[in-house]
Amino acid sequence: MAITNPGSKMNDSWVGIQRGQRVRPWAWLVEKGIFLVSLSAILMIFLIFVFVAREALPIFLGQVSTASGQKVIPVADMEKLTPAELQAYLGLTPRQYAEMDTDTKRTLMEVKIEELKGISKDPDTALNTVAWRQMIFGHQWSGYPAPVYIWQPVSEVQKYNIIPLLLGSLKATLVALLFSVPLSLGAAIYVSQLANPRVREWLKPMIELLAGIPSVVLGFFGLIVLATVLQKVFGYQSRLNAFVAGIALGLAIIPGVFSIAEDALTSVPRTYTQAALALGSSRWQAAWQIVLPAAIPGVFAAVVLGFGRAIGETMVVLMASGNASIVSWNIFDSARTMTATIAAEMAEAVVGGTHYRILFMLGTLLFVVTFVANLAGDLVIHRLKRRLEGKSA
Amino acid sequence: MKSLFQKLSFVAAGLALATSTHAADITVKGSDTLVVLAQKWAEVYMGQHADVKIQVTGGGSGVGFAALQNQTTDIADASRPIKPAEKAACIKAFNKVPTEYKVAVDGLSVYVNDANPVKELTLTNLHGIFTGAIKNWKEVGGKDAPITVYSRENSSGTYEFFKEHVLNKDDFAASAQTMPGTALLLQSISKDKNGIGYGGAAYGSGARAIGVKKDAASPAVEPTETTVLNQTYPIWRYLYNYVNPALDKDAVHAYLTWIRSAAGQKVVKEVGYYALPADLQTK
Incomplete structure (x- = not known):
C-alpha cells in the first residue's frame, strides 16, 4: 500500500520508520524456518538417492551372482552332513537352524532337491548374468545364432542387458x-x-x-x-x-x-x-x-x-x-x-x-x-x- | 479446526475398527488374474456371513507368496503353483509347507484381430510365433503380412504360464510388445490387423479367440467351457489359493471350503472362469 501511494506523506514516514526499526524476533524465526525447509529439501533428495543406491549397491560392487552350481544331496544323506554343512546347504541362519526340528529340515531338503532339479540343463545357468559384461555388451546365449542384447528377467537364464x-x-x-x-x-x-x-x-x-x-x-x-x-x-x-x-x-x-x-x-x-x-x-x-x-x-x-x-x-x-x-x-x-x-x-x-x-x-x-x-x-x-x-x- | 479434529478422530476410529482383532477378519492377497474373482467371492460370502470381513488385494502371485511368508495375509491367491524357492522361504518363516487348494480353472485364449483369416494354429505354430521364429502370417496360412506379437508384462502369472506351457520355457521374441494388462492387450489387438496375443478367458471381448490344435493331426479346439473342462483345449491352468496350515481353521477354513463348494463355484462362472471339476469340489 505504502508504495502504491507515494503521494501520501503519512505513508512515506511510515516506510521510514519501518526501515529504521530493528528486525523483529518472529521475522528472524520465519527466515530461519524457511532456510531449514530448503535445507530439508536438499537433504531429502540426498536421502532418496542414498536409499535407492543402497538397494542397488551389491550390483555395482559385483556381489550378486546368478550362477548356480549347487550339487543335489539326497535326503537319506542328511545324517551324514555336519550341522554346519547342512545349514549352509539349506541356506539357514544359525538361529533358524537351531530352532528347526529334524522333520522340518527333512521337508526343506526335499524342497531343495525340487528346486535344484527345476534348474534346466541349459549351459548358461552356470553363467553370472549380472556381471557388467553381460549387462552392457551383447552375448551369444546358447540357442541363439549370434550375440544379442536381451532383457528377459523372468526366464530359466535371467538376462539383464540394459x-x-x-x-x-x-x-x-x-x-x-x-x-x-x-x-x-x-x-x-x-x-x-x-x-x-x-x-x-x-x-x-x-x-x-x-x-x-x-x-x-x-x-x-x-x-x-x-x-x-x-x-x-x-x-x-x-x-x-x-x-x-x-x-x-x-x-x-x-x-x-x-x-x-x-x-x-x-x-x-x-x-x-x-x-x-x-x-x-x-x-x-x-x-x-x-x-x-x-x-x-x-x-x-x-x-x-x-x-x-x-x-x-x-x-x-x-x-x-x-x-x-x-x-x-x-x-x-x-x-x-x-x-x-x-x-x-x-x-x-x-x-x-x-x-x-x-x-x-x-x-x-x-x-x-x-x-x-x-x-x-x-x-x-x-x-x-x-x-x-x-x-x- | 474443530471439524478437522472431528474428521481425524473419525478416521482414527475407522482405522481402529478395521485393525481391531475381529474374530473373523480374513485378508486375501495375490494374483491380479484372480483379483476380480476373489473380490466377487468375498462380496457374496460377506453378504451371507455378516460377522466375517474379507479384504482382497492384488499385486501379483509373487506378492501374494511374499505376504504369506511374512504372515501379513491369511490366503495367497496365485495363478501358478508355488515355486520351490517360495516353498523353502515359507518353511523358513513358519516351519510348514503352505497348503494348496485348487479353486478354479482358467483357459488361456490366443487372440487375433477379427479381420484375420487365420482360424486355427497348432501349438508348434504358437511356439514359433511367440519366440520370433515365424514372422509372417503367410507361414501359418494367412495373408502376406508381418506378425505383431503382443505379450504380457513379465510380472504376470499369465506370462509365466504361457512361457512354460506354450514356449516350453524358451524366451519370448524381443520384438514382442508387452502390455500392462489383458484389457489393454485386447484393445491393441482389436486395433491391429496383424496382431496376436494371449490372455485369460475372463476378459474375452473385442477380439477373436483362435482355435488351437495340439499337433497338426488333431482337430482345432476353441476355448469354451466344455473343451476347457474336459481338457481337450490344450492351454488351461488351475488357479490356486495357498494358506499357512496353522491358520487353516475356523473362519479361514470355512471360507476356503465354501469357495470350493457348489455355491462358491457358481460365482466362478459368473466372473467368466471355469468351475472346478466335480471331484475337486467340496460337498
Whole structure:
C-alpha cells in the first residue's frame, strides 16, 4: 500500500520508520524456518538417492551372482552332513537352524532337491548374468545364432542387458524433445513478443492448462487415438512405438518448457526491443535477433528441464511405447524405457532378489542421468550468462 | 479446526475398527488374474456371513507368496503353483509347507484381430510365433503380412504360464510388445490387423479367440467351457489359493471350503472362469 501511494506523506514516514526499526524476533524465526525447509529439501533428495543406491549397491560392487552350481544331496544323506554343512546347504541362519526340528529340515531338503532339479540343463545357468559384461555388451546365449542384447528377467537364464532399455528411453525422449521444443519455443516467442495483449491473455493459460492433464490420461490418449491416427498417416508396421510415445510425451512436457522459456523471454528488458524497433527493425527481427539471443540461458534451462521430465516420465511411455525391449534406432519400432520397466516389473520382483536390485540399479542410473544433464545445463547457462554480460570472450 | 479434529478422530476410529482383532477378519492377497474373482467371492460370502470381513488385494502371485511368508495375509491367491524357492522361504518363516487348494480353472485364449483369416494354429505354430521364429502370417496360412506379437508384462502369472506351457520355457521374441494388462492387450489387438496375443478367458471381448490344435493331426479346439473342462483345449491352468496350515481353521477354513463348494463355484462362472471339476469340489 505504502508504495502504491507515494503521494501520501503519512505513508512515506511510515516506510521510514519501518526501515529504521530493528528486525523483529518472529521475522528472524520465519527466515530461519524457511532456510531449514530448503535445507530439508536438499537433504531429502540426498536421502532418496542414498536409499535407492543402497538397494542397488551389491550390483555395482559385483556381489550378486546368478550362477548356480549347487550339487543335489539326497535326503537319506542328511545324517551324514555336519550341522554346519547342512545349514549352509539349506541356506539357514544359525538361529533358524537351531530352532528347526529334524522333520522340518527333512521337508526343506526335499524342497531343495525340487528346486535344484527345476534348474534346466541349459549351459548358461552356470553363467553370472549380472556381471557388467553381460549387462552392457551383447552375448551369444546358447540357442541363439549370434550375440544379442536381451532383457528377459523372468526366464530359466535371467538376462539383464540394459542396452535396449537405455536406447528405448533415449529414443522416446529424443522424439519428445524434437517435437515439443520447437513448438513450445515458437509459442513462447509468439506469446511474449508478437501477440497482442488480448490474445496473450487467453493463450498463455490455455497452453499452461496442458500441464493439468494427468500423464495416465495422456498415455491413454496416445494408446487409443494418437497411435491409430499416426499409423494411418505414416503407415509404419507396429502400432505402438517410440514415435507415438514420444509425441504423447511431448504433449506432457510442452507446458513446462513453454512456461520457463516464456518467462525468460519476457524478462529481457523492454529497452532492448524498443532500441531495435527504433533502429528500424521489424517486430519479428527484434524478437528473433535481439530478444531470443538475450534470453538463451533461460531457454536452454527450459530445454534441460524438459529433458529431465521426459526421461523420467513413466505412465505415458508404459502405455504408448509398446514396451518391446529391442535394440533398434528406428523410431517407428516399439521401445521399452527404463521407467516403464521399473514400474511394470517391480510388483513381482522378490524383495532383495537379483531382479529387484537390478531395477533399483536402473533407478540409480536414471537419477544420475538427470542429475548430470541438469548439472551440465547449469554450467552451460552460467557460461552463456557470463558471455552475454560481456565478462569473458 | 474443530471439524478437522472431528474428521481425524473419525478416521482414527475407522482405522481402529478395521485393525481391531475381529474374530473373523480374513485378508486375501495375490494374483491380479484372480483379483476380480476373489473380490466377487468375498462380496457374496460377506453378504451371507455378516460377522466375517474379507479384504482382497492384488499385486501379483509373487506378492501374494511374499505376504504369506511374512504372515501379513491369511490366503495367497496365485495363478501358478508355488515355486520351490517360495516353498523353502515359507518353511523358513513358519516351519510348514503352505497348503494348496485348487479353486478354479482358467483357459488361456490366443487372440487375433477379427479381420484375420487365420482360424486355427497348432501349438508348434504358437511356439514359433511367440519366440520370433515365424514372422509372417503367410507361414501359418494367412495373408502376406508381418506378425505383431503382443505379450504380457513379465510380472504376470499369465506370462509365466504361457512361457512354460506354450514356449516350453524358451524366451519370448524381443520384438514382442508387452502390455500392462489383458484389457489393454485386447484393445491393441482389436486395433491391429496383424496382431496376436494371449490372455485369460475372463476378459474375452473385442477380439477373436483362435482355435488351437495340439499337433497338426488333431482337430482345432476353441476355448469354451466344455473343451476347457474336459481338457481337450490344450492351454488351461488351475488357479490356486495357498494358506499357512496353522491358520487353516475356523473362519479361514470355512471360507476356503465354501469357495470350493457348489455355491462358491457358481460365482466362478459368473466372473467368466471355469468351475472346478466335480471331484475337486467340496460337498
